[in-house]
Amino acid sequence: MVVAPVLARAPWWTLGLVSAALAALLLPGAADVLVYDRAGVIGGELWRIFTGHLVHFSAAHLINNLAVLVPAVWLVETRYRRDAGLLFLAAASAIGFALLAGEPGILQFGGASGISLAFLVYACLRGLHEDHRWRAVCMVLLAIVGAKFAAESAGWHFRDWQANEGFVPVMLSHVVGAATGGAVYLWRILGQTGLIRQPIPDHQ
Amino acid sequence: MKWSALNRVVRSTLMSLIFAVASGCAGMHGQHTTTSVVDYLYPNATKEPVAEQGIPVLSLPMRVGIAFVPERGGSTLSEAKKTELLDKVAANFRKLDFIKSIEIIPSAYLIPQGGFQNLDQIRTMHGIEAIALVSYDQKQFTDEGIASIVYWTIVGAYIIPAEKNSTYTMVDAVIMHIPSRKMLFRAPGTSEIKGHSTPVNLSEELRSDSEKGFNQAVERMIPNLEQQLTAFQQKVKASPEEYKVVRSDSGSRGGGALDTVTALLVGLLLAGGAWWSRRS
Numbered sequence: 001m002v003v004a005p006v007l008a009r010a011p012w013w014t015l016g017l018v019s020a021a022l023a024a025l026l027l028p029g030a031a032d033v034l035v036y037d038r039a040g041v042i043g044g045e046l047w048r049i050f051t052g053h054l055v056h057f058s059a060a061h062l063i064n065n066l067a068v069l070v071p072a073v074w075l076v077e078t079r080y081r082r083d084a085g086l087l088f089l090a091a092a093s094a095i096g097f098a099l100l101a102g103e104p105g106i107l108q109f110g111g112a113s114g115i116s117l118a119f120l121v122y123a124c125l126r127g128l129h130e131d132h133r134w135r136a137v138c139m140v141l142l143a144i145v146g147a148k149f150a151a152e153s154a155g156w157h158f159r160d161w162q163a164n165e166g167f168v169p170v171m172l173s174h175v176v177g178a179a180t181g182g183a184v185y186l187w188r189i190l191g192q193t194g195l196i197r198q199p200i201p202d203h204q
Numbered sequence: 205m206k207w208s209a210l211n212r213v214v215r216s217t218l219m220s221l222i223f224a225v226a227s228g229c230a231g232m233h234g235q236h237t238t239t240s241v242v243d244y245l246y247p248n249a250t251k252e253p254v255a256e257q258g259i260p261v262l263s264l265p266m267r268v269g270i271a272f273v274p275e276r277g278g279s280t281l282s283e284a285k286k287t288e289l290l291d292k293v294a295a296n297f298r299k300l301d302f303i304k305s306i307e308i309i310p311s312a313y314l315i316p317q318g319g320f321q322n323l324d325q326i327r328t329m330h331g332i333e334a335i336a337l338v339s340y341d342q343k344q345f346t347d348e349g350i351a352s353i354v355y356w357t358i359v360g361a362y363i364i365p366a367e368k369n370s371t372y373t374m375v376d377a378v379i380m381h382i383p384s385r386k387m388l389f390r391a392p393g394t395s396e397i398k399g400h401s402t403p404v405n406l407s408e409e410l411r412s413d414s415e416k417g418f419n420q421a422v423e424r425m426i427p428n429l430e431q432q433l434t435a436f437q438q439k440v441k442a443s444p445e446e447y448k449v450v451r452s453d454s455g456s457r458g459g460g461a462l463d464t465v466t467a468l469l470v471g472l473l474l475a476g477g478a479w480w481s482r483r484s
Contacts, residue, residue, distance in 0.1 A: 032441075039302065039437075057459060064462050067471035075478055095460070103458065107264070107302065111460030120470065130481075137477030141470060148466055170458040177460075 013084040014074045018066065020054045021112060025062055031055045036096060036109040049096030050089070055110035057167055065112045072119035080126060083184065084119075091118035091180040098176040106170060114177030121145060121181030126188075145178060234345040235410075237280040239273040241339045241378050247317035260384040261448045262333075262440070264302045265456060268379075269332040270294055271309035273339040274316045280342060280414060283311060289422045290338070293377070296426050297433075307332055320385055327382045334381050334388065342373045342417060344410055355403065365400040369409060372396055373417035375425050391432040393425025 024030045036052025037045070056062035077084045095114040099106055120141065127138030152171055270290050272281070281289075287308060294306040307330045315322045323335060347368040355361040378390040395417045401409035440447045462470075 039300075053460065057457075061459060061461055064464055064467040065460070067467040068462060068474070071471055071474035071478070075474060099458070105456060106458035107456040109458045109460070113460035113462045115460075116462070120474065123474075134477065134481035137473060137481060141473055141477070144466070144470060144473070167457040167459040167461075169461045173458075173460040 009078075011074050011077045013077045013088065014070060017054065017073060017088075017112070017115075018070060020051075021056060021062060021066065021069075024051075024055045025059070031110070036099065038100065038104075038107045041096070041100060050092045052096065052109050053092050053112045053115045056112070057110055061111060065116055068116040068120060069112050072116050072123055075123045076119050079123070083122065083188070087118055087122055087181065087184055088115060090184055091115050091177050094180045095173045095176045098172055099170070102172055103170060106168070109170060109173070110167075111170075111173070114173035117145065117174050117177040118181040118184075121178045122185050125182060125185040149175065149178070234343060236341075236343045237275070238341040239275050239339045241273055241337050241376070243276070244273045244314070244317060244337070244339075245319055245323075245380075247319055259446065259448060260381040260386050260388065261450055262381070263450050265304035266302060266334060267304050267307070267330075267332045268297075269307045269309045269326060269330055269335040270377075271314055271326075271335060271337060272311060273337050274311055274314040274318070276316045279311070280340075281418065285415065285418070286311060289418060292422060293336070293338070293426060293429070296430065309335070320382070323380070323382050333383065334379055337378045337380060338375055339378070340373065340375045340418070340421075342371065342414060344372075344414065345370045346406065346410070361403050363402065365402050367401045367403060367406050367409075369399045369401060369406075369413055370396070371399075371410070371413040371417045373414075373421040375418065375421040377425060377429055389432045389436045391425055391428035393421040393423070393428060395420035395424065 024034050034048065034051035035055040036048045041048050056065065073084065076087060092115060099109055103109075124138035124141045124145075127134050129135075130138075152174075270293060272286050272290070287310070290308045294308060297303055298306050309326060309330060313326055313329070326332070326335065347370075349366050349368055355364075355366070360366075373395045374392060375394075376390060376392045379388045380386070381388055397413045397417045397420070399409055399413050440449060
Protein backbone atom coordinates (compact mmCIF):
# COMPACT_ATOMS: atom_id res chain seq x y z
CA MET A 1 0.00 0.00 0.00
CA VAL A 2 3.11 2.20 0.05
CA VAL A 3 3.80 1.04 -3.49
CA ALA A 4 0.65 2.53 -4.99
CA PRO A 5 1.44 6.21 -4.25
CA VAL A 6 5.03 5.72 -5.38
CA LEU A 7 3.83 4.22 -8.67
CA ALA A 8 1.28 6.99 -9.07
CA ARG A 9 3.98 9.63 -8.58
CA ALA A 10 6.51 7.96 -10.87
CA PRO A 11 7.44 10.07 -13.90
CA TRP A 12 5.94 7.66 -16.43
CA TRP A 13 6.06 10.05 -19.38
CA THR A 14 9.74 10.78 -18.81
CA LEU A 15 10.59 7.11 -18.43
CA GLY A 16 8.40 6.12 -21.36
CA LEU A 17 9.80 8.70 -23.78
CA VAL A 18 13.42 7.96 -22.83
CA SER A 19 12.87 4.19 -23.10
CA ALA A 20 11.15 4.54 -26.46
CA ALA A 21 13.93 6.79 -27.80
CA LEU A 22 16.59 4.32 -26.63
CA ALA A 23 14.68 1.39 -28.13
CA ALA A 24 14.29 3.22 -31.45
CA LEU A 25 18.05 3.81 -31.57
CA LEU A 26 19.20 0.40 -30.39
CA LEU A 27 16.69 -2.13 -31.75
CA PRO A 28 17.49 -3.15 -35.33
CA GLY A 29 14.73 -2.14 -37.75
CA ALA A 30 12.79 -0.10 -35.17
CA ALA A 31 13.86 3.25 -36.61
CA ASP A 32 12.61 2.23 -40.10
CA VAL A 33 9.14 1.52 -38.72
CA LEU A 34 8.96 4.60 -36.47
CA VAL A 35 10.76 7.39 -38.35
CA TYR A 36 8.75 10.22 -39.92
CA ASP A 37 8.79 9.23 -43.58
CA ARG A 38 6.98 11.69 -45.83
CA ALA A 39 5.91 9.10 -48.41
CA GLY A 40 4.79 6.72 -45.67
CA VAL A 41 2.73 9.37 -43.87
CA ILE A 42 1.06 10.44 -47.12
CA GLY A 43 0.44 6.75 -47.84
CA GLY A 44 -1.50 6.40 -44.56
CA GLU A 45 1.19 5.47 -42.00
CA LEU A 46 0.03 8.21 -39.65
CA TRP A 47 1.73 6.81 -36.53
CA ARG A 48 5.02 8.10 -37.98
CA ILE A 49 3.88 11.67 -37.23
CA PHE A 50 4.01 10.81 -33.51
CA THR A 51 6.77 8.22 -33.37
CA GLY A 52 9.21 10.08 -35.63
CA HIS A 53 10.16 12.34 -32.71
CA LEU A 54 11.47 9.34 -30.80
CA VAL A 55 13.86 8.29 -33.57
CA HIS A 56 17.41 9.64 -33.49
CA PHE A 57 20.01 9.17 -36.19
CA SER A 58 23.00 8.77 -33.84
CA ALA A 59 23.95 8.57 -30.18
CA ALA A 60 25.10 12.23 -30.23
CA HIS A 61 21.75 13.26 -31.65
CA LEU A 62 19.91 11.37 -28.89
CA ILE A 63 22.14 12.58 -26.02
CA ASN A 64 21.82 16.26 -26.99
CA ASN A 65 18.05 16.05 -27.22
CA LEU A 66 17.70 14.02 -24.01
CA ALA A 67 19.70 16.69 -22.15
CA VAL A 68 16.66 18.97 -22.51
CA LEU A 69 13.86 16.45 -22.93
CA VAL A 70 14.43 14.62 -19.65
CA PRO A 71 14.38 17.64 -17.26
CA ALA A 72 11.63 19.40 -19.25
CA VAL A 73 9.24 16.42 -19.34
CA TRP A 74 10.06 15.54 -15.74
CA LEU A 75 9.24 19.12 -14.63
CA VAL A 76 5.93 19.19 -16.47
CA GLU A 77 5.06 15.75 -15.23
CA THR A 78 5.85 16.43 -11.58
CA ARG A 79 4.31 19.92 -11.46
CA TYR A 80 1.48 19.84 -14.03
CA ARG A 81 0.96 16.11 -14.44
CA ARG A 82 -2.24 16.17 -16.45
CA ASP A 83 -0.66 18.26 -19.23
CA ALA A 84 2.22 15.93 -20.18
CA GLY A 85 0.15 13.73 -22.50
CA LEU A 86 -1.63 16.69 -24.02
CA LEU A 87 1.67 18.46 -24.69
CA PHE A 88 3.24 15.43 -26.34
CA LEU A 89 0.26 14.74 -28.59
CA ALA A 90 -0.24 18.40 -29.50
CA ALA A 91 3.45 19.10 -30.21
CA ALA A 92 4.04 15.83 -32.09
CA SER A 93 1.04 16.32 -34.38
CA ALA A 94 1.67 20.05 -34.90
CA ILE A 95 5.31 19.46 -35.85
CA GLY A 96 4.40 16.50 -38.06
CA PHE A 97 1.76 18.39 -40.01
CA ALA A 98 3.97 21.49 -40.22
CA LEU A 99 6.71 19.35 -41.79
CA LEU A 100 4.23 17.90 -44.28
CA ALA A 101 3.00 21.33 -45.29
CA GLY A 102 6.12 23.45 -44.89
CA GLU A 103 9.07 21.18 -45.61
CA PRO A 104 8.25 19.09 -48.71
CA GLY A 105 11.96 18.52 -49.30
CA ILE A 106 12.38 16.69 -45.98
CA LEU A 107 11.69 13.05 -46.81
CA GLN A 108 12.69 11.71 -43.40
CA PHE A 109 12.70 13.38 -40.02
CA GLY A 110 13.72 12.28 -36.57
CA GLY A 111 14.53 13.92 -33.27
CA ALA A 112 12.82 15.04 -30.09
CA SER A 113 14.10 18.62 -29.94
CA GLY A 114 10.78 20.11 -31.06
CA ILE A 115 8.96 18.12 -28.38
CA SER A 116 11.59 19.14 -25.81
CA LEU A 117 11.05 22.81 -26.63
CA ALA A 118 7.28 22.41 -26.31
CA PHE A 119 7.70 21.00 -22.78
CA LEU A 120 10.39 23.58 -21.92
CA VAL A 121 8.37 26.61 -23.06
CA TYR A 122 5.23 25.33 -21.37
CA ALA A 123 7.03 24.65 -18.07
CA CYS A 124 8.72 28.05 -18.15
CA LEU A 125 5.53 29.96 -18.97
CA ARG A 126 3.76 28.19 -16.12
CA GLY A 127 6.78 28.96 -13.96
CA LEU A 128 6.20 32.69 -14.44
CA HIS A 129 3.22 32.33 -12.10
CA GLU A 130 5.26 30.65 -9.37
CA ASP A 131 7.70 31.70 -6.63
CA HIS A 132 10.36 34.29 -7.36
CA ARG A 133 13.36 31.95 -7.63
CA TRP A 134 11.73 29.60 -10.07
CA ARG A 135 10.20 32.55 -11.92
CA ALA A 136 13.71 34.02 -12.40
CA VAL A 137 15.02 30.70 -13.73
CA CYS A 138 12.10 30.45 -16.13
CA MET A 139 12.63 33.99 -17.40
CA VAL A 140 16.29 33.22 -18.13
CA LEU A 141 15.34 30.01 -19.94
CA LEU A 142 12.71 31.77 -22.05
CA ALA A 143 15.28 34.46 -22.88
CA ILE A 144 17.74 31.77 -24.00
CA VAL A 145 15.10 30.15 -26.22
CA GLY A 146 14.18 33.55 -27.68
CA ALA A 147 17.84 34.40 -28.30
CA LYS A 148 18.40 31.03 -29.97
CA PHE A 149 15.48 31.60 -32.36
CA ALA A 150 16.63 35.15 -33.11
CA ALA A 151 20.19 34.00 -33.81
CA GLU A 152 19.08 31.10 -36.01
CA SER A 153 16.67 33.21 -38.02
CA ALA A 154 19.55 35.62 -38.63
CA GLY A 155 21.50 32.68 -40.08
CA TRP A 156 23.77 32.09 -37.09
CA HIS A 157 24.00 28.42 -36.13
CA PHE A 158 26.06 26.23 -33.85
CA ARG A 159 27.10 23.38 -36.12
CA ASP A 160 29.16 21.25 -33.81
CA TRP A 161 28.35 17.53 -33.88
CA GLN A 162 25.54 18.05 -36.43
CA ALA A 163 27.97 18.87 -39.25
CA ASN A 164 28.84 15.21 -39.87
CA GLU A 165 25.47 13.61 -39.19
CA GLY A 166 24.15 13.66 -42.76
CA PHE A 167 20.97 15.51 -41.90
CA VAL A 168 19.74 19.07 -41.91
CA PRO A 169 18.62 20.56 -38.58
CA VAL A 170 15.02 21.62 -39.12
CA MET A 171 14.29 24.97 -37.49
CA LEU A 172 10.59 24.61 -38.22
CA SER A 173 10.27 21.78 -35.70
CA HIS A 174 11.74 23.99 -32.96
CA VAL A 175 9.51 26.96 -33.76
CA VAL A 176 6.36 24.84 -34.00
CA GLY A 177 7.30 22.92 -30.83
CA ALA A 178 7.83 26.13 -28.85
CA ALA A 179 4.65 27.64 -30.29
CA THR A 180 2.69 24.54 -29.26
CA GLY A 181 4.03 24.85 -25.71
CA GLY A 182 2.86 28.48 -25.71
CA ALA A 183 -0.51 27.57 -27.20
CA VAL A 184 -1.19 24.88 -24.58
CA TYR A 185 -0.21 27.40 -21.87
CA LEU A 186 -2.61 30.00 -23.31
CA TRP A 187 -5.34 27.40 -23.62
CA ARG A 188 -4.87 26.58 -19.94
CA ILE A 189 -4.97 30.16 -18.66
CA LEU A 190 -7.09 32.01 -21.20
CA GLY A 191 -9.80 29.48 -22.04
CA GLN A 192 -12.99 31.49 -22.33
CA THR A 193 -15.56 28.73 -22.11
CA GLY A 194 -16.65 27.25 -18.84
CA LEU A 195 -15.41 23.88 -20.03
CA ILE A 196 -11.79 24.87 -20.32
CA ARG A 197 -11.52 27.85 -17.99
CA GLN A 198 -9.75 26.78 -14.85
CA PRO A 199 -7.49 28.43 -12.28
CA ILE A 200 -3.80 27.63 -12.43
CA PRO A 201 -2.71 25.95 -9.27
CA ASP A 202 0.91 26.27 -8.25
CA HIS A 203 1.35 22.53 -8.20
CA GLN A 204 -1.10 19.86 -9.20
CA MET B 205 -26.05 -22.25 -131.88
CA LYS B 206 -23.57 -19.59 -132.64
CA TRP B 207 -25.40 -17.18 -130.39
CA SER B 208 -25.58 -19.65 -127.48
CA ALA B 209 -21.85 -20.46 -127.79
CA LEU B 210 -20.99 -16.76 -127.65
CA ASN B 211 -23.32 -16.36 -124.71
CA ARG B 212 -21.56 -19.22 -122.83
CA VAL B 213 -18.12 -17.67 -123.48
CA VAL B 214 -19.25 -14.24 -122.22
CA ARG B 215 -20.90 -15.75 -119.13
CA SER B 216 -17.89 -17.85 -118.21
CA THR B 217 -15.53 -14.85 -118.70
CA LEU B 218 -17.72 -12.70 -116.48
CA MET B 219 -17.84 -15.39 -113.80
CA SER B 220 -14.06 -15.69 -113.89
CA LEU B 221 -13.71 -11.95 -113.52
CA ILE B 222 -16.10 -11.84 -110.58
CA PHE B 223 -14.19 -14.63 -108.82
CA ALA B 224 -10.91 -12.89 -109.52
CA VAL B 225 -12.20 -9.57 -108.18
CA ALA B 226 -13.93 -11.12 -105.20
CA SER B 227 -10.86 -13.09 -104.21
CA GLY B 228 -8.72 -9.98 -104.65
CA CYS B 229 -11.11 -7.82 -102.66
CA ALA B 230 -11.33 -10.22 -99.78
CA GLY B 231 -7.53 -10.17 -99.36
CA MET B 232 -5.67 -9.04 -96.24
CA HIS B 233 -2.33 -7.36 -95.77
CA GLY B 234 -0.57 -5.87 -92.79
CA GLN B 235 2.58 -4.36 -91.31
CA HIS B 236 4.48 -5.01 -88.13
CA THR B 237 6.93 -2.76 -86.27
CA THR B 238 8.62 -3.76 -83.06
CA THR B 239 11.47 -2.92 -80.75
CA SER B 240 12.91 -5.15 -78.07
CA VAL B 241 14.58 -4.33 -74.76
CA VAL B 242 16.26 -7.73 -74.76
CA ASP B 243 17.69 -7.14 -78.24
CA TYR B 244 18.95 -3.70 -77.13
CA LEU B 245 20.45 -4.77 -73.81
CA TYR B 246 21.70 -8.23 -74.68
CA PRO B 247 22.56 -8.19 -78.40
CA ASN B 248 25.01 -11.09 -78.11
CA ALA B 249 23.18 -13.04 -75.45
CA THR B 250 23.50 -16.30 -77.41
CA LYS B 251 27.28 -15.97 -77.64
CA GLU B 252 28.19 -14.10 -74.46
CA PRO B 253 26.95 -14.58 -70.91
CA VAL B 254 24.30 -12.13 -69.70
CA ALA B 255 25.78 -9.22 -67.70
CA GLU B 256 26.13 -10.08 -64.02
CA GLN B 257 23.59 -8.47 -61.73
CA GLY B 258 24.53 -6.86 -58.43
CA ILE B 259 22.52 -5.57 -55.49
CA PRO B 260 20.95 -2.26 -56.52
CA VAL B 261 21.93 0.64 -54.28
CA LEU B 262 19.16 3.17 -54.79
CA SER B 263 20.36 6.68 -53.99
CA LEU B 264 17.31 8.75 -53.16
CA PRO B 265 16.11 11.11 -54.42
CA MET B 266 16.95 9.52 -57.76
CA ARG B 267 17.69 10.99 -61.17
CA VAL B 268 15.91 8.92 -63.78
CA GLY B 269 16.06 8.86 -67.58
CA ILE B 270 13.34 7.78 -69.98
CA ALA B 271 13.83 6.76 -73.60
CA PHE B 272 12.39 4.67 -76.39
CA VAL B 273 14.38 1.55 -77.23
CA PRO B 274 16.09 2.31 -80.58
CA GLU B 275 14.72 0.67 -83.74
CA ARG B 276 17.00 -1.42 -85.91
CA GLY B 277 15.37 -0.26 -89.15
CA GLY B 278 13.21 2.77 -89.86
CA SER B 279 11.17 4.29 -87.06
CA THR B 280 7.36 4.30 -86.92
CA LEU B 281 7.35 7.25 -84.54
CA SER B 282 8.79 10.66 -85.25
CA GLU B 283 11.19 12.12 -82.69
CA ALA B 284 8.63 14.80 -81.81
CA LYS B 285 5.95 12.18 -81.15
CA LYS B 286 8.36 10.13 -79.03
CA THR B 287 9.20 13.20 -76.92
CA GLU B 288 5.48 13.99 -76.52
CA LEU B 289 4.71 10.45 -75.33
CA LEU B 290 7.69 10.28 -72.98
CA ASP B 291 6.83 13.69 -71.55
CA LYS B 292 3.33 12.43 -70.80
CA VAL B 293 4.78 9.51 -68.80
CA ALA B 294 7.42 11.65 -67.06
CA ALA B 295 4.85 14.27 -65.97
CA ASN B 296 3.10 11.66 -63.80
CA PHE B 297 6.25 10.76 -61.87
CA ARG B 298 8.10 14.07 -61.51
CA LYS B 299 6.01 15.00 -58.47
CA LEU B 300 7.19 11.98 -56.44
CA ASP B 301 9.39 12.82 -53.48
CA PHE B 302 12.04 10.22 -54.22
CA ILE B 303 12.46 11.32 -57.84
CA LYS B 304 14.87 14.22 -58.16
CA SER B 305 14.46 14.62 -61.91
CA ILE B 306 13.35 12.76 -65.03
CA GLU B 307 15.43 13.34 -68.14
CA ILE B 308 13.95 12.59 -71.55
CA ILE B 309 16.72 10.97 -73.57
CA PRO B 310 16.46 11.59 -77.34
CA SER B 311 16.72 8.54 -79.63
CA ALA B 312 19.96 9.83 -81.11
CA TYR B 313 21.73 8.94 -77.85
CA LEU B 314 20.70 5.29 -78.00
CA ILE B 315 22.52 2.97 -80.37
CA PRO B 316 20.64 -0.12 -81.66
CA GLN B 317 21.94 -3.18 -79.78
CA GLY B 318 24.04 -0.79 -77.69
CA GLY B 319 23.70 -2.86 -74.51
CA PHE B 320 24.82 -1.73 -71.08
CA GLN B 321 27.87 -0.07 -72.60
CA ASN B 322 25.53 2.41 -74.28
CA LEU B 323 23.53 2.80 -71.05
CA ASP B 324 26.74 3.56 -69.14
CA GLN B 325 27.52 6.33 -71.63
CA ILE B 326 24.03 7.77 -71.20
CA ARG B 327 24.34 7.51 -67.42
CA THR B 328 27.57 9.52 -67.49
CA MET B 329 26.27 12.10 -69.95
CA HIS B 330 22.93 12.72 -68.24
CA GLY B 331 23.89 11.94 -64.65
CA ILE B 332 21.10 9.40 -64.23
CA GLU B 333 21.01 6.27 -62.12
CA ALA B 334 18.02 4.42 -63.54
CA ILE B 335 16.34 4.47 -66.91
CA ALA B 336 12.87 3.61 -68.13
CA LEU B 337 13.25 1.89 -71.51
CA VAL B 338 10.04 1.98 -73.50
CA SER B 339 9.70 -0.64 -76.22
CA TYR B 340 6.72 -1.22 -78.48
CA ASP B 341 5.08 -3.72 -80.75
CA GLN B 342 2.51 -2.58 -83.28
CA LYS B 343 0.67 -4.63 -85.87
CA GLN B 344 -1.64 -3.14 -88.46
CA PHE B 345 -3.98 -5.19 -90.63
CA THR B 346 -6.08 -4.08 -93.58
CA ASP B 347 -8.92 -6.32 -94.72
CA GLU B 348 -10.93 -5.66 -97.84
CA GLY B 349 -14.60 -6.47 -97.49
CA ILE B 350 -17.09 -7.40 -100.17
CA ALA B 351 -18.02 -3.73 -100.58
CA SER B 352 -14.64 -3.20 -102.16
CA ILE B 353 -16.09 -4.62 -105.36
CA VAL B 354 -17.23 -1.07 -106.13
CA TYR B 355 -13.55 -0.16 -106.58
CA TRP B 356 -14.06 -1.35 -110.15
CA THR B 357 -16.05 1.77 -110.74
CA ILE B 358 -12.87 3.80 -110.04
CA VAL B 359 -15.00 6.46 -108.30
CA GLY B 360 -15.82 3.91 -105.62
CA ALA B 361 -12.15 3.72 -104.64
CA TYR B 362 -12.35 7.39 -103.72
CA ILE B 363 -15.63 7.45 -101.81
CA ILE B 364 -16.42 4.00 -100.38
CA PRO B 365 -14.41 3.26 -97.17
CA ALA B 366 -14.35 -0.51 -97.63
CA GLU B 367 -10.86 -1.01 -96.22
CA LYS B 368 -11.17 -2.36 -92.66
CA ASN B 369 -8.13 -1.40 -90.59
CA SER B 370 -7.10 -2.88 -87.26
CA THR B 371 -4.18 -1.55 -85.23
CA TYR B 372 -2.90 -3.49 -82.19
CA THR B 373 -0.30 -1.69 -80.06
CA MET B 374 1.59 -2.69 -76.98
CA VAL B 375 4.08 -0.45 -75.19
CA ASP B 376 6.19 -1.76 -72.35
CA ALA B 377 8.29 0.26 -69.91
CA VAL B 378 11.15 -1.53 -68.20
CA ILE B 379 12.89 0.33 -65.39
CA MET B 380 16.55 -0.66 -65.25
CA HIS B 381 19.01 0.26 -62.51
CA ILE B 382 22.09 0.94 -64.62
CA PRO B 383 24.98 0.39 -62.13
CA SER B 384 23.64 -2.98 -60.93
CA ARG B 385 22.29 -4.07 -64.38
CA LYS B 386 19.08 -5.07 -62.61
CA MET B 387 15.50 -4.65 -63.74
CA LEU B 388 13.52 -2.96 -60.97
CA PHE B 389 10.03 -3.37 -62.40
CA ARG B 390 8.06 -3.18 -65.64
CA ALA B 391 4.57 -2.25 -66.79
CA PRO B 392 2.75 -2.67 -70.12
CA GLY B 393 -0.03 -0.77 -71.86
CA THR B 394 -2.11 -2.02 -74.78
CA SER B 395 -4.56 -0.63 -77.27
CA GLU B 396 -6.75 -1.78 -80.15
CA ILE B 397 -7.95 0.69 -82.77
CA LYS B 398 -10.46 -0.20 -85.50
CA GLY B 399 -11.21 2.00 -88.50
CA HIS B 400 -12.28 2.18 -92.12
CA SER B 401 -10.77 3.95 -95.07
CA THR B 402 -10.84 4.18 -98.84
CA PRO B 403 -7.84 2.73 -100.72
CA VAL B 404 -6.85 6.24 -101.67
CA ASN B 405 -6.33 7.52 -98.10
CA LEU B 406 -5.36 4.13 -96.64
CA SER B 407 -1.78 5.04 -95.70
CA GLU B 408 -2.94 8.32 -94.11
CA GLU B 409 -5.56 6.50 -92.02
CA LEU B 410 -3.08 3.84 -90.97
CA ARG B 411 -0.63 6.51 -89.85
CA SER B 412 -3.37 8.23 -87.86
CA ASP B 413 -4.47 4.91 -86.28
CA SER B 414 -0.86 4.16 -85.45
CA GLU B 415 -0.52 7.44 -83.54
CA LYS B 416 -3.85 6.91 -81.79
CA GLY B 417 -2.70 3.42 -80.82
CA PHE B 418 0.50 4.73 -79.26
CA ASN B 419 -1.35 7.51 -77.41
CA GLN B 420 -3.90 5.08 -76.00
CA ALA B 421 -1.34 2.42 -75.06
CA VAL B 422 0.86 4.97 -73.24
CA GLU B 423 -2.15 6.38 -71.37
CA ARG B 424 -3.03 2.84 -70.25
CA MET B 425 0.56 2.12 -69.29
CA ILE B 426 0.80 5.08 -66.85
CA PRO B 427 -1.62 3.69 -64.18
CA ASN B 428 0.04 0.28 -64.55
CA LEU B 429 3.42 1.90 -63.92
CA GLU B 430 2.07 3.65 -60.81
CA GLN B 431 0.71 0.34 -59.55
CA GLN B 432 4.01 -1.44 -60.18
CA LEU B 433 5.93 1.40 -58.52
CA THR B 434 3.84 1.03 -55.35
CA ALA B 435 4.41 -2.73 -55.39
CA PHE B 436 8.14 -2.13 -55.88
CA GLN B 437 8.26 0.24 -52.88
CA GLN B 438 6.70 -2.48 -50.73
CA LYS B 439 9.19 -4.99 -52.10
CA VAL B 440 12.15 -2.73 -51.23
CA LYS B 441 10.84 -2.33 -47.68
CA ALA B 442 10.20 -6.05 -47.31
CA SER B 443 13.54 -7.19 -48.79
CA PRO B 444 16.34 -4.95 -47.52
CA GLU B 445 18.83 -7.68 -48.48
CA GLU B 446 17.85 -7.35 -52.15
CA TYR B 447 17.79 -3.56 -52.43
CA LYS B 448 19.82 -1.00 -50.50
CA VAL B 449 18.40 2.49 -50.12
CA VAL B 450 20.78 5.36 -49.49
CA ARG B 451 19.76 8.95 -48.96
CA SER B 452 22.24 10.60 -51.28
CA ASP B 453 21.02 14.10 -50.62
CA SER B 454 21.41 14.97 -46.94
CA GLY B 455 18.93 17.79 -47.52
CA SER B 456 16.19 15.19 -47.77
CA ARG B 457 16.80 14.02 -44.20
CA GLY B 458 15.96 16.37 -41.42
CA GLY B 459 16.55 16.23 -37.72
CA GLY B 460 15.12 17.99 -34.74
CA ALA B 461 18.46 18.58 -33.10
CA LEU B 462 19.74 20.93 -30.43
CA ASP B 463 23.35 22.03 -30.51
CA THR B 464 25.52 20.96 -27.58
CA VAL B 465 25.87 24.46 -26.09
CA THR B 466 22.11 25.12 -25.98
CA ALA B 467 21.32 21.58 -24.83
CA LEU B 468 23.80 21.71 -21.93
CA LEU B 469 22.89 25.25 -20.92
CA VAL B 470 19.15 24.67 -20.94
CA GLY B 471 19.36 21.18 -19.41
CA LEU B 472 21.56 22.32 -16.53
CA LEU B 473 19.51 25.46 -15.93
CA LEU B 474 16.27 23.51 -15.88
CA ALA B 475 17.49 20.80 -13.53
CA GLY B 476 19.56 23.15 -11.34
CA GLY B 477 16.85 25.82 -11.26
CA ALA B 478 14.19 23.34 -10.22
CA TRP B 479 16.40 22.03 -7.41
CA TRP B 480 17.38 25.58 -6.28
CA SER B 481 13.82 26.86 -6.21
CA ARG B 482 12.65 23.90 -4.14
CA ARG B 483 15.29 24.57 -1.48
CA SER B 484 13.67 27.88 -0.47
